[in-house]
Amino acid sequence: xxxxxxxxxxxxxxxxxxxxxxxxxxxxxxxxxxxxxxxxxxxxxxxxxxxxxxxxxxxxxxxxxxxxxxxxxxxxxxxxxxxxxxxxxxxxxxxxxxxxxxxxxxxxxxxxxxxxxxxxxxxxxxxxxxxxxxxxxxxxxxxxxxxxxxxxxxxxxxxxxxxxxxxxxxxxxxxxxxxxxxxxxxxxxxxxxxxxxxxxxxxxxxxxxxxxxxxxxxxxxxxxxxxxxxxxxxxxxxxxxxxxxxxxxxxxxxxxxxxxxxxxxxxxxxxxxxxxxxxxxxxxxxxxxxxxxxxxxxxxxxxxxxxxxxxxxxxxxxxxxxxxxxxxxxxxxxxxxxxxxxxxxxxxxxxxxxxxxxxx
Amino acid sequence: xxxxxxxxxxxxxxxxxxxxxxxxxxxxxxxxxxxxxxxxxxxxxxxxxxxxxxxxxxxxxxxxxxxxxxxxxxxxxxxxxxxxxxxxxx
Numbered sequence: 424x425x426x427x428x429x430x431x432x433x434x435x436x437x438x439x440x441x442x443x444x445x446x447x448x449x450x451x452x453x454x455x456x457x458x459x460x461x462x463x464x465x466x467x468x469x470x471x472x473x474x475x476x477x478x479x480x481x482x483x484x485x486x487x488x489x490x491x492x493x494x495x496x497x498x499x500x501x502x503x504x505x506x507x508x509x510x511x512x513x514x515x516x517x518x519x520x521x522x523x524x525x526x527x528x529x530x531x532x533x534x535x536x537x538x539x540x541x542x543x544x545x546x547x548x549x550x551x552x553x554x555x556x557x558x559x560x561x562x563x564x565x566x567x568x569x570x571x572x573x574x575x576x577x578x579x580x581x582x583x584x585x586x587x588x589x590x591x592x593x594x595x596x597x598x599x600x601x602x603x604x605x606x607x608x609x610x611x612x613x614x615x616x617x618x619x620x621x622x623x624x625x626x627x628x629x630x631x632x633x634x635x636x637x638x639x640x641x642x643x644x645x646x647x648x649x650x651x652x653x654x655x656x657x658x659x660x661x662x663x664x665x666x667x668x669x670x671x672x673x674x675x676x677x678x679x680x681x682x683x684x685x686x687x688x689x690x691x692x693x694x695x696x697x698x699x700x701x702x703x704x705x706x707x708x709x710x711x712x713x714x715x716x717x718x719x720x721x722x723x724x725x726x727x728x729x730x731x732x733x734x735x736x737x738x739x740x741x742x743x744x745x746x747x748x749x750x751x752x753x754x755x756x757x758x759x760x761x762x763x764x765x766x767x768x769x770x771x772x773x774x775x776x777x778x779x780x781x782x783x
Numbered sequence: 784x785x786x787x788x789x790x791x792x793x794x795x796x797x798x799x800x801x802x803x804x805x806x807x808x809x810x811x812x813x814x815x816x817x818x819x820x821x822x823x824x825x826x827x828x829x830x831x832x833x834x835x836x837x838x839x840x841x842x843x844x845x846x847x848x849x850x851x852x853x854x855x856x857x858x859x860x861x862x863x864x865x866x867x868x869x870x871x872x873x
Contacts, residue, residue, distance in 0.1 A: 479792065479838040479868040480827040496796075496823065501831035515830040 426744045426782035428490070429759075430471070431751055432459035435775035437473050439491060440757075447759055447770055453491055461739065463522040464783040467530040468548060471783075474519035482516050482537075486549055500535055500543035500552035508539045508575055509565055516541065518573065523581040526588025534591070534607075536578025540568055542593060544607065555607050558593070563612070567629035568598040571651070579738055580636035584643045592661065594636030594648065598629050600661050613661035620652050635738040637682040637690075645687035647717075649680035649738070654692055656717050667717025673704050674711050674720045679741035681748070688716040691743060691764055693750055695735040703732040710741075710750065710764045726767035727758065739779040751777030785862045787813060792868050797821045810841065810854040813864060828866060829854075838869040 429447065431438040437453040453459075454473060460482075461474040471491055475483040485494045499516060506514035518538040525532025531548035541559055543552040558564070568576040573596075580594030589606040592613070599614035617631045632651035639645045646657040646664075653668035653675050668675045673694035683689035691712045696704045707729035711720045734752035741750045748760045755774035758767045784804045794800050800821060807813040811833065818825040828839055835841060835851040842848070842865040848856040858864065 477827075478871060479836065480796070481830060481836055498823070499826065501826075504832065506832075513832040513834065515832055515834070 426747060428464075428783040429749060430462040430464060430779070430781045430783060431757065431774065431777060432462040432473070432739075432779035433751075433755070433775040433777050434458050437462050437491075438774060440770065449771065451491070453494065454485070459778060460519050461522050461779045462781060463779075464781055465524045465533070467524045467527050467532075470548065472522055472549070474522060476518055482519055484519065484549065497549045498551065500537065500541070500554070502541060502554060506541075506554070506559070514539060514541065517575065518577065520577045520579040521581045523583060526583050527585070529588050532588075534581045534583070536581055536593065538570075538573045538577035539575030540564060540578060540595060540598075542578055542581075542607070557603075557608055558601065558610055561601070561610055563598065563629045567627075568595065569630070571596040571632050580633065582636060582638050582643070582646075585640055586643065590643075592636060592638070592646070594633045596634065596651075597632045599631035600633055600636055600646075600648070602661055613657075614664070615662065616657075616664035616666075617650060617655060618652055618666070625652075634678045635680050637680055639682050639687035640684040642687040645682075647680050647682050647690050649677050649692055651676070651698065654680065654717065656690075667713070669720050672711060672720050672722050673709070677735075678738040679736055679750070681741045681743045683743065684745075686714075689714050689763075690717070691741060691748060693736050693741050701735055703734050706730050706732050708732050708734060708752075708758075710748070710760075710767075712764050723760075723764050723766070725765065726760075726769070737778055740777050742780045742782055744782040747782065749780055749782070751780050753777070784860055785813065785858055785864050787817065788863065788865050790865075790867045793824070793827065793866065796827065797824055800824075807858070810843075810848065810856060810858060810864070813858070814854075838871045840867045840869055841865065842867065 429440040436455045437459045439450040440447050441450040458476040460476045463472040471487040473485045482499050484499045487494045502514040508514045521536035523534045533545040535543040542555040545552045582592040584590035591603045601610040602613045614631050618625045619631045633648040636648045644660045648655045653666045655664040656667045657664045677695045681691045708727040709724045713720045734754040736752050748764045751757045757770040760767045788802045
């Protein structure tokens with residue numbers, strides 16, 4: 424279904440773009456001045472969600488049942504009293520990094536991922552959340568998980584198998600991918616085939632940095648990840664990962680990855696310059712797309728600035744819906760393509776830093 | 784009774800928030816009583832382990848509290864307690 428809205432979570436609020444007469448136009452900014460780490464529209468309930476990261480007042484969660492006309496604050500997920508990240512370090516919700524419904528067949532079920540690595544579940548459409556103890560008590564958490572870009576580990580990716588809502592993947596930086604086939608009661612590590620150059624043992628079972636984990640909705644056993652150390656694909660539900668990077672086209676380092684909902688061979692990435700620098704490559708922006716499962720990549724620059732650019736894009740800021748693709752950058756630039764990324768139009772150069780995008 | 788005053792910044796979320804007196808025996812008691820009147824405000828001031836949030840300050844009279852983790856700074860009748868935000872962000 425064609426999208427009519429684009430939710431843009433930014434450093435200074437939730438910006439809404441609306442498509443009318445084939446034009447995308449800025450509509451409004453909700454929560455002006457407040458960082459929105461994730462904006463999420465739930466296709467199961469049609470509620471909109473805004474995950475706020477107040478600098479002073481902590482993490483907050485708001486929902487709207489009328490596409491943002493009014494918002495209601497609900498209690499943010501909280502760790503049980505006495506929870507510890509590590510011995511002597513109390514666990515508190517520091518950041519909401521992912522929000523995902525529990526499947527179209529379970530309206531009102533929500534999964535929510537946080538820094539410092541707590542996964543939360545709601546079965547009452549966010550009236551309450553509880554910590555998923557099975558993952559929090561997973562033996563590797565206190566020994567092999569660690570922060571990356573954040574002080575503590577974070578869950579940034581949650582995937583629910585459209586064929587079976589008990590089947591879940593989470594992506595954690597740094598730890599890797601974990602799979603549950605029993606609605607989160609137990610978890611299995613799925614990092615085989617990944618290489619982590621920043622670990623003493625690059626082939627360690629845990630400690631990987633999947634910047635983002637995605638799958639093809641029409642064929643969910645096909646998983647993709649933009650990892651800290653390359654782009655990877657799996658055709659067997661994460662049992663085995665195969666690198667599909669192409670350094671000659673800068674398909675290696677970056678944060679987001681987007682996958683076609685219908686074609687398991689098609690994916691987009693936004694390349695950035697090296698772990699050490701994290702800027703645009705040679706001062707220009709580009710998007711890379713593969714149509715053959717990562718065997719080859721096409722580089723697209725039409726409509727994108729090619730000099731004096733320093734933007735990168737964060738992991739939740741590259742999205743696709745049918746032929747339409749959008750990305751938003753750390754410098755507040757928002758671009759859209761109506762031809763699967765082959766050419767681009769700028770929607771805004773002056774937004775705040777962008778944290779998340781979603782087509783609705 | 785202690786007098787409680789608030790930063791203007793909190794009034795964005797609690798528009799009815801105003802200076803008031805509270806009968807309380809400890810800082811946590813003050814906050815929990817405020818939370819009855821202004822539902823949820825405790826989570827704006829403290830995290831879920833009842834530690835003072837990193838960028839929030841509490842003053843007793845003109846003195847910044849010392850114990851941000853367990854809020855054991857003593858209060859007495861007649862004190863003025865200020866809930867302020869730290870000057871941080873960008």
